[in-house]
C-alpha cells in the first residue's frame with residue numbers, strides 16, 4: 013500500500029490501482045517510472061509554465077541556496093532577494109496593486125487575503141463585515157476558509173467547514189446557465205442583478221469581500237460573458253465590498269495579458285498569485301493589494317502593536333530567486349505576444365475538434381481552453397488521450413487545456429490531433445446504460 017495519502021484521490025481505489033509515479037521531465041513532457049512519456053497539456057495543475065525541468069530556474073535556485081538558503085521576513089528582518097522580487101512584482105502588477113505579502117501555496121494566499129480583508133474592514137470600524145461572496149464553480153483552495161470558498165461539494169463533505177462565512181452566487185457559465193434565448197449580455201446582466209439582490213438580502217454590512225477568478229479554471233474553464241465584470245465591480249463598489257481577484261491560475265500570461273484582470277478590465281483591491289509565479293518549481297504565493305488596503309492594514313496593525321500574521325516560509329529567498337528568474341524568462345519571451353501566438357496555434361489545432369459529434373463547446377482565452385463534451389463522455393476521452401500519451405484535465409464534462417509556454421508547435425498540433433482521436437473514439441463507444 014502507498015504510504016502517501018494522496019489528495020483528490022479515492023484512497024481505497026488507489027490501493028487497487030496505484031498512482032502513476034513520475035520520475036523525469038523535459039519541456040512539456042513527463043516520464044513515468046515505467047518509461048511511458050506524457051505530453052502534459054495542462055502544465056501539471058495549470059502551473060508548470062516553463063516546463064518540467066527548466067534549467068534556468070534550477071540554476072537560480074542553486075545560486076540562491078549557495079548564498080542564503082533560508083531566512084524569514086518576521087520581526088524587522090527580510091531577505092534582499094525577496095525585496096527585489098517585491099519591487100519587480102509590484103512594477104509588473106496592474107496599476108494600484110503596489111504591496112505584497114507572501115505565502116507558500118495558493119490556498120494560503122486565499123486564506124491570507126480573506127484575513128486581511130476582514131482586518132482592513134475592522135480597522136476602519138466595520139468589524140461586522142466578515143463574510144465573503146464566492147461563486148458556484150469557483151475553486152479557491154482546500155484549507156479551511158479557502159475550502160469553504162471553493163464550491164465543489166467534495167471539498168466540503170465531512171470537513172465541518174465554516175459555511176456561514178460564505179455567501180454563494182451564480183457562475184458565469186453561458187452554455188449551461190443562460191436561459192433559452194438569453195444572449196451573453198442579458199445573461200451577464202441577470203447574474204449581476206442576482207448578485208446585488210443577494211447582497212441586499214444578506215446585508216451589505218455583513219460582507220467584507222467577494223473572491224473570484226477572472227476566468228474560472230478548475231470549475232471547468234468558464235469565461236465571463238461580455239458586461240459581466242463591469243457589472244460586478246459596479247455592484248461591489250456601491251455596497252462597499254472589496255474585490256479579491258484570484259489569479260492563481262490566470263496570473264502571468266495564461267489569459268493573454270500578464271494578468272487576467274487586464275484581460276477583463278478588472279481593478280481589484282487584492283489579488284492572489286501562486287503557481288506560475290515560480291513556474292511551479294518552488295512553492296511561493298503572494299497576496300497583492302492596493303495602497304489603500306495596505307495603509308488601512310498598517311494603521312490597524314500599528315494600533316495593535318504588530319501585524320499578527322505570517323508563515324515561516326513566506327517570502328522564502330530561494331522561491332524569490334526562482335520567481336525573479338521566471339519573470340525574466342517571461343519578459344524575454346515577450347509573454348503577451350508569445351501567448352497570443354501559441355493561443356492562435358492551439359485554436360487552429362483544435363479547429364477539427366469543434367465539428368465532432370459530442371463536442372458541445374470549445375472555449376478559449378489566451379492559452380487556456382475548455383472542451384465541453386456531451387454528458388458522460390469526458391472521462392473516457394481523457395483516458396483515451398492518456399493512452400495516446402497526452403494528459404488533459406478532467407473536470408466533469410470538460411477537458412481543460414493549459415499547456416506550458418515552452419510547448420512546441422508540433423506538440424500543440426499533437427494536442428489537437430490526440431483530442432480529436434480521443435473524442436472520436438469516445439463517441440463510437442456507446443455510453444453504458446445504468447443497470
Ligand SMILES: Cc1ncc(COP(=O)(O)O)c(C=O)c1O
Nearest residue numbers: 117118119151152153258260261
Ligand atoms: C484559482 C485557484 N485558487 C486557489 C488555488 C489553490 O492553490 P493551491 O493548490 O496552491 O493551494 C487554486 C489551485 O488550483 C486555484 O486554481
